[in-house]
Amino acid sequence: MTDTAITVEGLRKRYGDTQAVDGVSFEVKHGEFYGILGPNGAGKTTTLEIIEGLREPDEGTARLLGEASWPRNPALLHRIGVQLQASAFFERLSAREQIHTFASLYGVPGDRADAMLETVGLNDKSGTRENKLSGGQAQRLSIACALVHDPELVFLDEPTTGLDPQARRNLWDLLRTINSEGRTVVLTTHYMDEAEILCDRVAVMDNGRILRVGTPAQLIEELGVRSLEDVFLQLTGREYRE
């Protein structure tokens, strides 16, 4: 086995007039905690979804754990866990029923699902229907569903958006634990402090391209600024994004 968990080469994806992803290549090593940063519309979600095998790239390839993720590869799907930017739940099912359904899709026993619910602090919301959960609770459930089958490779698209400070800290702990067990984690975030604390390496994206890759400390040093936030602003400018 090579030491790269993810190999992405020359990804391009176009939506009508928008070149959402414009030649993205990078590698993520086994056990690495990798962050993708970028302003709104930079192409982070599109890139992740192509890598996960949810969308077909116009050009380029993504290999996960040595296997191509497109066309759909069910064997691979057992080994990856995905939290999509917009949560996706079964209609009218309770939190507990959601995670149990996902667990059984992956052949995971029910007590593991209950334990996961406990881990994200949703125990007392287990009987609550999906549409009655608060935004942050839904987000936590979505993360729990992504992690229920103990995947080797975890993709999280803005996992901490909408979480309260407690839940955010708890999720950080959870992700660090997972990562320290040797699992590879890829996440996108708009919180620079989070990226700085969690990520081994970050990639800064804009307009569908990767501008810079490196450890947070490296990037700060290279650009001679004080924080990752300054790195981000310097690389991507201060104007609003459409």
Add this chain to the structure above:
Amino acid sequence: MKSFISLSKAMALGLLRDRAAVFFMLVFPLMFLAMFGALFSNDSTPQSKVIQVGDVKVLDAMPDQQRAALRDVLKIEKTDGSPAARKEALEKVRKGDMDAAVFQQDKGGIELRYSAADSVRSGSVRGVVDSVVQQANQQATGQPPAYRLAPRQVEDESVKPIQFLTPGLLSWAVAMGGVFGSALNLVSWRKKRILRRLWLAPVSAGSVVGARVGVNLVLAFAQTAVFIGLATLPVYGLQLSGYWWLCLPLVACGTLAFMSIGLLIGSWAKTEEAANGLAQIIILPMAFLSGSFFPLDVAPDWVRSVSEFLPLTYLAEAMQSVLSRGESWGAVLPVMGGLLAFAAVLTLIASRLFRWDDA
């Protein structure tokens, strides 16, 4: 297999918790059955009421067996033969309280007095009494009959309304369940992005589709059980024919055919509202034009031509054949084949239009 079961469970729970869906798919058609059934149950068989003045040989001598057979169509009220009674009887006929009065004339002649005011009722009473007389004549010859005519009035040749309503409304209910079930489910799962999420889980498309079909089949069989259960209650009095159980494979094929319509709608429609509207536009006229609600015997020609293109027509017709007309495999096999072929073609088209997500 495990994912098939858990998906089925998730779908079934989601469906059962959708009160509006349960109402429209299960309760609504039943309301129609209860309503129509009650509406038609009174004059379901237009019974002729005849007042018999004094002795009338043919009527008095009717064998019990024949009397029993005629009970639904002919009710005889006997009075004494006095002139007063006769006058009163004619008055009742004139007022429409009774359909006809019968007296014995000399030499075997029988006089039947009816009112011209209601030609339908007078026609049917003439028909039924005439048949009684014919039969008596034939028996009087002592010969075995050369020709045999069933002693029933023409109206009774048509199916009793409940015999017609149950198969028709059941077919309609199955059609609604199939179309709405798959169309709304598909659209809302797409909108809720659960389809994309499932794409990233190790489940086959077969499990997802299979689970949905399974849930719809169970729903359709539940509808069938409730419908037949209700219609066979004495109040409604559905008489099931010997091959009624053939309605089960028929219901299954019908479900597949109508689910394929729903699949097509769901693949095309972007919102639940659009799917719902389109499904209504397809199902409601189809229900009327296919003769699920009332027979098309008296419908204009164009309606009957249109109905020949509607799958519901064939489903309802075949359903009626096995539920009330006592027909067997011969009546259902071609229809089942047709419905399955229809389902295959539409599913193929739908798969071309299918989208995993809104993007």
